[in-house]
Amino acid sequence: MGLFRSMQVFVTTVQEGSMSAASVKLGISPAMVGQHVAALEERLGTRLLNRTTRRQSLTDFGMSYVEQCRDILERVAITDQDAEASQTKPRGLLRITAPTTFGAEVLMPALHRYRKLAPDVTLDITLTDRNVDIVEEGFDIAIRIGELPDSRLIARHLAPYRMMICASPIGFTPAARSPWKLSKGKDEVEVVPKTAITVNSGQAVRMAARAGLGVIMQPSILLTSDTQAGLLVRLFPDWHLRERPMSLIYHCDRRMTPRLRSIIAFAIAEFGAEPVGQAYRPAE
Secondary structure: OOHHHHHHHHHHHHHHOOHHHHHHHHOOOHHHHHHHHHHHHHHHOOOOEEEOOOOEEEOHHHHHHHHHHHHHHHHHHHHHHHHHHOOOOOOEEEEEEEOHHHHHHHHHHHHHHHHHHOOOEEEEEEEOOOOOOOOOOOOOEEEEEOOOOOOOEEEEEEEEEOEEEEEOOOOOOOOOOOOEEEEEOOEEEEEOOOOOOOOOOHHHHHHHHHOOOOOEEEEHHHHHHHHHOOOOEEOOOOOEEOOEEEEEEEEOOOOOOHHHHHHHHHHHHHHOOOOEOOOOOOOO
16 A cells, blocks of 8 residues: 555544544545555554544554644645646546446547647546446546446536447347336336347447347447448337436546546537437547
8 A cells, every 4th residue: 555645544534533434535445444544553563543443542653643644745735736737738647447338439439539639648548337446446537327326526427328229130039138118208118028148248249139139228329330331220219218327527635637627628528418329429
């Protein structure tokens, strides 16, 4: 664990009065808070906190050490602010995580436009459908699809995410994981197709449907080119699947550096107007 980060966690623990309160403030787990404090104590060879099941208190050394940590953190913050203020252009490493399909089909093709705006920013992209902890895993921003739980993360709403039901133009066997809810005006129906094949890859499901193996429900961004080419046929075009909210999130304590400000502005301009799906067309 990084010494500087452990100092931050220790100071926050003292300020908030408990590890559980510090975990809420920092957006990390109580266990992780405890690991940071324990790492400091092991490094120093002495205890910083007296801990019981009901309360915690600083040791004599802990009272001296927390003041030194506060002084160090304040000096570093001032230095960082001065360095950022001297930069007129975004630069440095920017770590982004996004869902696999959206990332591959929409985000990656758009990033060449961001690179023209911010050529000095180095991008580290992780595409995964896992719900990443952006604080503990060191990401600057994340794009999330679906409802967001209450947290200390700041969310900027993007255009909603559209889904589509398609099948091969030749024979097929229905396949699905869960009921599909469709609406047309005030009418709503729930379709429960018989499951024939399940697979944990949108691209694999798409290729299976193109081979005539089943009906699929996948993001419109993945299927529109196939329907336009006649490889897949859209089913129930007058009916609509529920759109899913999409958000860009970052931690509330994250300093608004030029590179972070630039990617937020870019994402909102690029993905924040029309629903992401069938109507999406990359800007030239």
